[in-house]
Amino acid sequence: MSGRVFPAFYDVVRRIPAGKVATYGQIARLAGMPRCARLVGYAMAACQDPAVPCHRVVDRFGGTKAAFDTFAPGTQRALLEAEGVDFRLDGTVDLEHCLWSPQT
Template sequence: MSGQVFSAFYRIVSQIPAGKVATYGQVARLAGMPRCARTVGYAMAGCKDPAVPCHRVVDRFGGTKACFDTYAPGTQRALLESEGVLFRPDGTVDLNRCGWEAGHLP
């Protein structure tokens, strides 16, 4: 996948505010590539830029991913909780309360 595609994903993810999350599919749709949610996952897992808040991207059910647990199990959840993201009893993000409404992107 081209670096331009990943860069488009990173630009979108960089706009997710603290305390909010987006899904892989949502990022793909916002980038104009609605069938590329898995590619968004590859981009997030491979991102080395600390300015891109990749931990704010979750699966369609609000699930976190082990690839973001770089320091210890639960790292992604801990980062999200420190920003005020709410989790349901089953361990998934409450997307109704913490999902990002992107609106119009430049």
């Protein structure tokens, strides 16, 4: 199943602009598979294509994941901060300001 599904998720993630993030559930909905947020996580962890900005995908609370800390702890956060993504004091992405809206 992943061979057919993962590319649909990757196509959505490629559209997320720098400075914005999307949630796993949002990616699943935009790919037409609204109940597959966990599968999106598997797809992001398995992605080997540097053209897919997997670091821009966070959990529903704006949390980053250790799976994206490929070089050192905090890699995902550092990549997002370098793009101008705001974080709250609790270490989560400020979704109110940084959540991607594909209509814009």
